[in-house]
Amino acid sequence: MGADDVLLMTRISEGDQAALGTLYDRWVRPVYSVVVQLLKDADDAEDVVEETFWQAWQKASSYSEEKGPVANWLLTIGRRKALDRLRAKRRHREDLLDDTDSVEDWASGDPSPLEMSEADERKARLIEAMRSLPEEQRQALVLGYFRGLSQTEIASVTGEALGTIKTRMRLGMQKLREPLNVLREEPA
Amino acid sequence: MSTMSHEQAAEELAGVALDATSADVAEQVRSHSAACEDCARELAALEETAGALTQLVPVRSMNAGRGAGIRSRLVSRAGVEREKSSRNAPPREPTVVPPATRPRAIVAPPAARAVIREQAPIVVEGITELRPRRSIAPWLAMAAGLAFVASAAQLIRVTQERDSLRSVVEAGQDTNDDETRRLQASLAAKDEIILGLSGPDVRVISLTQWGARGPVAKMFWDRKLDGWTLVTYNMRQPKEGKTFQAWLVTNDQKKIPAGTFDPDADGRALVHATYKLDRNALQAIAITEEPDGGVAAPTGPVIMAGSAE
Numbered sequence: 001m002g003a004d005d006v007l008l009m010t011r012i013s014e015g016d017q018a019a020l021g022t023l024y025d026r027w028v029r030p031v032y033s034v035v036v037q038l039l040k041d042a043d044d045a046e047d048v049v050e051e052t053f054w055q056a057w058q059k060a061s062s063y064s065e066e067k068g069p070v071a072n073w074l075l076t077i078g079r080r081k082a083l084d085r086l087r088a089k090r091r092h093r094e095d096l097l098d099d100t101d102s103v104e105d106w107a108s109g110d111p112s113p114l115e116m117s118e119a120d121e122r123k124a125r126l127i128e129a130m131r132s133l134p135e136e137q138r139q140a141l142v143l144g145y146f147r148g149l150s151q152t153e154i155a156s157v158t159g160e161a162l163g164t165i166k167t168r169m170r171l172g173m174q175k176l177r178e179p180l181n182v183l184r185e186e187p188a
Numbered sequence: 189m190s191t192m193s194h195e196q197a198a199e200e201l202a203g204v205a206l207d208a209t210s211a212d213v214a215e216q217v218r219s220h221s222a223a224c225e226d227c228a229r230e231l232a233a234l235e236e237t238a239g240a241l242t243q244l245v246p247v248r249s250m251n252a253g254r255g256a257g258i259r260s261r262l263v264s265r266a267g268v269e270r271e272k273s274s275r276n277a278p279p280r281e282p283t284v285v286p287p288a289t290r291p292r293a294i295v296a297p298p299a300a301r302a303v304i305r306e307q308a309p310i311v312v313e314g315i316t317e318l319r320p321r322r323s324i325a326p327w328l329a330m331a332a333g334l335a336f337v338a339s340a341a342q343l344i345r346v347t348q349e350r351d352s353l354r355s356v357v358e359a360g361q362d363t364n365d366d367e368t369r370r371l372q373a374s375l376a377a378k379d380e381i382i383l384g385l386s387g388p389d390v391r392v393i394s395l396t397q398w399g400a401r402g403p404v405a406k407m408f409w410d411r412k413l414d415g416w417t418l419v420t421y422n423m424r425q426p427k428e429g430k431t432f433q434a435w436l437v438t439n440d441q442k443k444i445p446a447g448t449f450d451p452d453a454d455g456r457a458l459v460h461a462t463y464k465l466d467r468n469a470l471q472a473i474a475i476t477e478e479p480d481g482g483v484a485a486p487t488g489p490v491i492m493a494g495s496a497e
Contacts, residue, residue, distance in 0.1 A: 015273070017266035024259050032250045034242055046250060050258045057266050072239040083207055126244055144208040145241050151208045170202040177237050 005070035013060035020057050027071055028053070031078040038082040038148040048085060052078040083148050090153075129179040137172030140165055192216045197227050205234035253464070257445075260461070264448055265481045268431070272480075393473050395494035403455060405492055407434070407473045414464040416446055418473075423455040423491075426477055432457075432491065433482050436465065437472040446473075448482040470496040 005026070011019035031052055036045035055077055056063075067073050130138055139158070143149045151169065155162045192200075197220040203209040204217045221227040250258075395405040403423040409416055418434050426432055434446040444463065451457040472495050477488040 015266075015270040017263045017270060020266050021259055021263045024262060028255060028259075029247060029249060030242065030245075032255075033245050033248045036248050037245050042251070046254055046258060049250065050262065053258075053262050054265070057262070068236065068239065072236075072242075075239065075242050076235075080207055123243055126240065130244075141206070141241075144203075144206045145238065146245070149208065150210070151203050152210075154208070166199055166203060169206065169208065170199065173202040173205065173234050173237055176240075177233060 002069055006065055009060050009063045009070055012057060013063075017057075020053065023056065023070075023074075024053050027074050030071065031074055034075055035078050035082040037146065038079070038086055044085060045082070048078060048081045051081050055081075086148050087150065125179060129176050132179075133172050133175055137168045137175070140168040141172045141176075144169060192220050194220070194224060194227065197221065197224070198230070201227065201231050201234055205231060205238045207238075256462075260447070261482065268448075268480055391496075393470075393494045393496050395473055395475065395492040403492060405475065405494070407494070409470070411467050414462050416461045416463060418447070418449070418457070418459040420449075420451060420457040420475075421455060423451040423457065426450060429480055430477050430488070431480050431482065432475050433478045433486070433488075434459065435474045435476065435486060436463070436470060437474055438465070438469045439471045440469075441471075443474075443486050445482060445484065448478070472496055 005023075008019045008023050008026075012023065028049060032045060032049050035048045035052070036042060039045045039048065052074060056074060063070065063073055130141070133141070140154060143154045143157070144151065149157070151162060151165045154160075155165045158165070197217050200209055200213055200217045201221075204214045207214075209217075217227075217231070221231050249255075391409045391411060393407045393409065395407065403420060405418060405420040405423070407416060407418050416436070423432070431448045431450055433448045436444040436446050438444065444465075446463065447459045447461050449457040449459045472493055474486070474493040475491045476486045477491055478486070479488075
């Protein structure tokens with residue numbers, strides 16, 4: 001899939017609109033999943049999905065394999081656009097936390113389509129890695145990544161100092177790296 | 189040039205990787221990382237870690253119809269953009285599809301469904317009046333005849349294109365290259381258009397231009413296969429920066445976008461799309477003139493309209 005995606009990006013950068021359609025067919029589901037997870041609104045999520053793939057069309061020539069897999073590049077674009085929209089809409093502190101976020105809440109869905117063949121195993125390892133984190137570090141990552149809160153917002157809702165949140169986020173991410181290194185794809 | 193110290197940047201790396209910092213901080217960190225190998229390496233590793241978290245996001249699917257509409261808009265928009273840029277480009281190597289048969293009309297391949305996002309009902313000037321303001325029945329009959337000829341001509345043309353494509357695809361079937369796959373997709377598109385014009389459950393809605401002779405159009409609605417094929421003849425070119433856009437007007441006054449198109453030099457266009465609509469829900473078909481790329485709801489003048497009653 002990786003080499004195919006790179007070829008698709010090359011064709012898109014050459015103006016092949018059919019290749020854009022193929023890219024969309026291949027990755028719309030994970031992009032939509034990430035975006036709707038943050039926005040919690042189907043209409044907004046659809047707008048962001050469209051903006052994401054349009055940006056992929058316009059910026060295809062700027063993509064290179066050094067930036068990582070095409071899927072991650074797309075998901076990053078989508079996630080950032082969703083965060084921009086989400087943060088523009090947030091106005092009240094009570095909007096920042098309207099449900100409880102736990103590992104189980106976001107780990108209960110079907111396996112991600114990104115790596116269907118080993119999805120269950122990879123997902124299980126990821127969940128275990130997250131569960132092994134100290135509670136406060138896990139909370140910072142869940143609020144930051146899955147809820148799209150900024151560090152300032154996390155500090156506001158948890159009542160902690162901004163510096164404390166930054167430290168928790170940094171330590172949590174560093175701890176995740178080791179077990180996640182085991183799950184990294186082998187180069188093609 | 190970043191004013192951030194190495195220690196400050198190191199503290200912010202995780203937040204940047206998770207997009208949990210302000211844009212200003214992210215910019216400063218990336219600026220610092222461009223000059224600091226340690227921070228660049230750490231940031232890349234953290235971004236890879238953040239990317240892995242995506243796998244934990246529950247999979248959700250978009251509404252299939254809306255997803256198809258988005259896809260259609262994207263591909264259509266990309267095609268318009270490419271057309272514009274290619275007008276200034278040097279001549280390219282000719283493709284196996286004869287250029288003369290595909291000047292500017294936009295034909296949606298089967299996988300690129302029409303825009304089908306439903307809109308809140310709005311009043312578009314002229315749309316609510318479905319019949320011409322003066323009696324032009326004799327001209328309608330002639331227009332219907334012209335449109336029939338136009339559609340028959342289109343059918344013949346598309347059939348010939350399909351047969352030509354088929355022979356090329358069959359010749360290249362042992363290969364697995366991108367060009368063959370593209371041609372196969374084009375062949376499937378032609379087959380679908382032919383079916384949409386000649387299928388057993390196809391209803392025809394004629395569109396006329398109010399108050400003047402000239403362009404004619406017919407919408408072929410294949411109610412069994414939910415196919416919509418718009419055929420036009422003798423249409424003028426859209427104004428600079430504009431395109432024509434077709435609309436399905438429902439009985440409850442929703443205006444559903446049904447594709448954009450630019451006629452060829454002879455004023456002909458053929459647009460095919462797929463959209464499921466209740467057999468009794470259609471009130472009219474309309475064509476408006478809109479900004480390039482199309483719009484989600486009609487904004488421009490009505491060029492042609494036809495009642496489905």
